[in-house]
Amino acid sequence: MVFIATSLDGYIADRDGGIDWLHSIPNPDNLDMGYGDFTAPIDALVMGRVTFETVCGFDMDWPYQKPVFVLSNTLHRIPEKFAGKAHLVKGTIPEILEQIHQKGFYRLYIDGGGTIQNFLKEDLIDSMIITIIPKLLGGGIPLFAELPGPLDFECTESKVYSNRVVQNTFVRKR
Amino acid sequence: MVFIATSLDGYIADRDGGIDWLHSIPNPDNLDMGYGDFTAPIDALVMGRVTFETVCGFDMDWPYQKPVFVLSNTLHRIPEKFAGKAHLVKGTIPEILEQIHQKGFYRLYIDGGGTIQNFLKEDLIDSMIITIIPKLLGGGIPLFAELPGPLDFECTESKVYSNRVVQNTFVRKR
Numbered sequence: 001m002v003f004i005a006t007s008l009d010g011y012i013a014d015r016d017g018g019i020d021w022l023h024s025i026p027n028p029d030n031l032d033m034g035y036g037d038f039t040a041p042i043d044a045l046v047m048g049r050v051t052f053e054t055v056c057g058f059d060m061d062w063p064y065q066k067p068v069f070v071l072s073n074t075l076h077r078i079p080e081k082f083a084g085k086a087h088l089v090k091g092t093i094p095e096i097l098e099q100i101h102q103k104g105f106y107r108l109y110i111d112g113g114g115t116i117q118n119f120l121k122e123d124l125i126d127s128m129i130i131t132i133i134p135k136l137l138g139g140g141i142p143l144f145a146e147l148p149g150p151l152d153f154e155c156t157e158s159k160v161y162s163n164r165v166v167q168n169t170f171v172r173k174r
Numbered sequence: 175m176v177f178i179a180t181s182l183d184g185y186i187a188d189r190d191g192g193i194d195w196l197h198s199i200p201n202p203d204n205l206d207m208g209y210g211d212f213t214a215p216i217d218a219l220v221m222g223r224v225t226f227e228t229v230c231g232f233d234m235d236w237p238y239q240k241p242v243f244v245l246s247n248t249l250h251r252i253p254e255k256f257a258g259k260a261h262l263v264k265g266t267i268p269e270i271l272e273q274i275h276q277k278g279f280y281r282l283y284i285d286g287g288g289t290i291q292n293f294l295k296e297d298l299i300d301s302m303i304i305t306i307i308p309k310l311l312g313g314g315i316p317l318f319a320e321l322p323g324p325l326d327f328e329c330t331e332s333k334v335y336s337n338r339v340v341q342n343t344f345v346r347k348r
Contacts, residue, residue: 150195173308
């Protein structure tokens, strides 16, 4: 499962990899826009090294209550500070999934552009909740990339938050 | 104003320029998905040569009730068959708009990827109704292109059609 925000033109980060524009929309009621409901039934998170290092760089406490699996074939170990919270996994996507499933984690929150793209290439994404921040960035790092073939989804729900931001839920139609 | 359909990954046509996938979603109730309501108050359409030639190639009658302005700096004349229906306009986007406004047409339906991109580059789009066909194409001709700077919109409305297709309305926030 995926829960991610994109710009209106489909970018998850700007040209410099920045995500400050995500917070350019006022959120006076401090809405979580469904994040709590989405994460409650999740068993674990799966993210790439880039997302992991971005989260590590945030000036805040570790934000996840669930185990986090970090996909990386270059990272040697998880920094001491995050031991027990984040776990390094290596291999192909099917191999990694096998390892995670063996630990009893099935409902997975797949995060980070590269990781989502790699899971989509293997047709391993069942649903995506995509929050559109209604700004054209005009360039940046796209959420979607080339795929070996088309994949059909259905939009099962759509919500407008703060009269401005729209969140669409897409479920894989197999 | 823009009224256009894209794939979930933001393409308006597939890798070969084809749009058959637009019709891959069953539409048993033959919904017009707001097209009639959108076009009723429109004064005229503005489209590029590629879109014009695509429409000319459809095996059907001329589909527009309103005047159509075709932007092209390479086309020499509108084919005889479409005389009085389509009008060739040349020049920069501001020059073209000036010509169209002088004829009394102000509420313009801007159509075609390249033309929409050129109008966005000049910040001349006030609203966009974007219908997302929930299919990842994995490649194709994108709706959006690079822009000189970010542009803010608001999502003012969202509708799900046939429990599958979502249509989001974005209005420029100036």
